Amino acid sequence: MWNWFHKLASPPHFYRIASAFEPWLLWLAIACMLTGAYGGLVLAPADHVQGDGFRIIYVHVPAAFLSMFSYALMAVASGIGLIWRMKLAFSVAAATAPVGAAFTFLALVTGAIWGQPMWGSYWEWDPRLTSELILLFLFLGYIFLRQALAETRQADRASGILALVGVVNLPIIHYSVEWWNSIHQGPSLIKLEAPSITTDMLWPLLAMIIGYQLLFLAILMTSVRTQVLQREQNARWITEQLGTENIHG
Amino acid sequence: MLQAFQLVISRELQMAFRRWSDLALPVIFFMIVCMLFPLAVGQDQAILQKIGPGAIWVAALLATLLSLNTLYREDFDDGTLEQLALSTQPLTILLLAKTVAHWIVTELPLIAITPLLTLGFNLPAEGVYGLMLTLLAGTPALSLLGSVGAALTAGLHQASGLIALLLLPLTIPILIFGARAADLAASGQSIAGPLYLLGGLSVLALTLCPFATAAAVRVSLD
Amino acid sequence: MNEFLDMGGYAKYVWSTYSISLIVLTLTVVLCKRTLTNTRKRVLRRQASLKESQT
Numbered sequence: 068m069w070n071w072f073h074k075l076a077s078p079p080h081f082y083r084i085a086s087a088f089e090p091w092l093l094w095l096a097i098a099c100m101l102t103g104a105y106g107g108l109v110l111a112p113a114d115h116v117q118g119d120g121f122r123i124i125y126v127h128v129p130a131a132f133l134s135m136f137s138y139a140l141m142a143v144a145s146g147i148g149l150i151w152r153m154k155l156a157f158s159v160a161a162a163t164a165p166v167g168a169a170f171t172f173l174a175l176v177t178g179a180i181w182g183q184p185m186w187g188s189y190w191e192w193d194p195r196l197t198s199e200l201i202l203l204f205l206f207l208g209y210i211f212l213r214q215a216l217a218e219t220r221q222a223d224r225a226s227g228i229l230a231l232v233g234v235v236n237l238p239i240i241h242y243s244v245e246w247w248n249s250i251h252q253g254p255s256l257i258k259l260e261a262p263s264i265t266t267d268m269l270w271p272l273l274a275m276i277i278g279y280q281l282l283f284l285a286i287l288m289t290s291v292r293t294q295v296l297q298r299e300q301n302a303r304w305i306t307e308q309l310g311t312e313n314i315h316g
Numbered sequence: 317m318l319q320a321f322q323l324v325i326s327r328e329l330q331m332a333f334r335r336w337s338d339l340a341l342p343v344i345f346f347m348i349v350c351m352l353f354p355l356a357v358g359q360d361q362a363i364l365q366k367i368g369p370g371a372i373w374v375a376a377l378l379a380t381l382l383s384l385n386t387l388y389r390e391d392f393d394d395g396t397l398e399q400l401a402l403s404t405q406p407l408t409i410l411l412l413a414k415t416v417a418h419w420i421v422t423e424l425p426l427i428a429i430t431p432l433l434t435l436g437f438n439l440p441a442e443g444v445y446g447l448m449l450t451l452l453a454g455t456p457a458l459s460l461l462g463s464v465g466a467a468l469t470a471g472l473h474q475a476s477g478l479i480a481l482l483l484l485p486l487t488i489p490i491l492i493f494g495a496r497a498a499d500l501a502a503s504g505q506s507i508a509g510p511l512y513l514l515g516g517l518s519v520l521a522l523t524l525c526p527f528a529t530a531a532a533v534r535v536s537l538d
Numbered sequence: 539m540n541e542f543l544d545m546g547g548y549a550k551y552v553w554s555t556y557s558i559s560l561i562v563l564t565l566t567v568v569l570c571k572r573t574l575t576n577t578r579k580r581v582l583r584r585q586a587s588l589k590e591s592q593t
């Protein structure tokens with residue numbers, strides 16, 4: 068087991084495994100998402116409070132879930148990189164940030180559009196949307212810090228420290244925003260969630276979340292390879308690897 | 317170790333008083349931002365009284381941000397930071413001393429001038445007292461978090477925008493609890509709850525941030 | 539069919555969120571793949587020029 072883990076952590080090995088797995092992950096993700104979308108749009112009954120408007124949940128919740136998952140993964144990978152000086156971990160952290168930002172953006176936009184019919188306005192200072200907005204800025208800060216530091220080694224470690232500080236802060240931010248919202252509660256009381264969820268409504272949501280998760284992994288396989296290539300462009304295995312890739316097309 | 321801590325603080329204080337313009341800049345900025353709010357929203361006393369505590373907290377946050385640009389820049393450029401990192405004393409303690417000095421020269425003047433600024437928002441006396449208490453409890457966390465951000469960007473020139481992007485999202489809990497407590501105080505209610513939370517945040521920042529700052533300084537020096 | 543497209547009056551909101559999600563996700567996949575292709579090309583070019591300078 069340990070041996071296997073060590074092998075996976077070596078960039079050449081990971082690069083090969085990632086190339087092999089990526090198409091599978093992508094197709095599985097598409098299959099799951101299509102199933103989820105069909106279940107969510109067609110099979111699931113309309114909610115008795117929100118009508119068909121609740122179907123936005125199937126694109127909003129997975130995006131929100133993945134945005135938080137991405138930040139956690141980024142922080143864990145950064146921590147592993149900082150403590151065990153593992154280069155691959157930093158590659159994973161660097162590759163996760165833009166994808167996480169994309170999911171956060173999606174969660175925000177879908178949440179705002181969902182808010183219009185439910186609250187009567189696109190933006191309401193709902194605690195979860197507010198946290199999501201702050202999360203977007205945390206991702207942007209990470210990305211911009213990496214951009215500003217030209218040297219990869221320095222960018223890795225500096226942004227890693229930032230990710231760790233951010234992940235400690237994230238629960239505090241979340242709690243403080245909830246607390247703030249409970250005091251300044253606006254007139255709207257409908258929360259962005261289906262009030263009483265039935266099995267017909269639930270399974271498409273799970274399918275969507277799994278689909279989003281697989282898609283995230285597929286994208287990660289691509290982006291981590293980009294990071295590995297950039298970091299190891301002088302290594303000999305890269306020449307050999309790219310040579311075989313060229314023969315196979 | 318305690319001696320080194322004191323030495324760094326006294327050196328920082330001496331340096332700060334020698335260049336009094338650096339000392340005055342955040343305070344003046346703080347005053348200007350506070351002045352902007354009445355000019356922007358009009359002179360309706362009820363509205364001003366309502367937004368006063370929050371506005372002063374936002375201004376204090378921005379003034380702190382302004383002061384962070386110079387926190388490590390000069391020491392980085394002239395090699396002082398490298399000397400600190402090479403010294404036999406733990407870097408965490410030395411940098412904590414620098415942060416404490418930063419709090420004394422930046423945040424204390426801000427807190428001291430707050431009563432004057434509350435006049436512009438027509439805050440009641442107990443509100444002024446409460447506001448100063450919340451600033452006293454919350455600004456240490458601001459300084460400590462700020463020192464992490466300043467250390468991460470120490471090697472970069474013109475990083476002020478970047479520091480703002482890195483730090484402002486992280487300081488949101490401090491702002492929420494601080495402004496809320498100040499708000500409660502202004503309406504004559506007990507502020508114990510949010511004040512404790514604010515103090516808790518400062519203590520948490522005190523236990524974690526110095527290590528992050530030290531790690532960040534080592535990365536920047538690399 | 540029309541009833542399905544109408545989404546009980548929520549057509550505007552439901553279809554816009556689904557299409558935005560589709561667009562953003564596709565864009566992310568495509569951009570990441572393109573960055574990989576470009577990086578690969580750059581590394582290959584770099585190695586080719588290195589080999590040339592050696593001989």
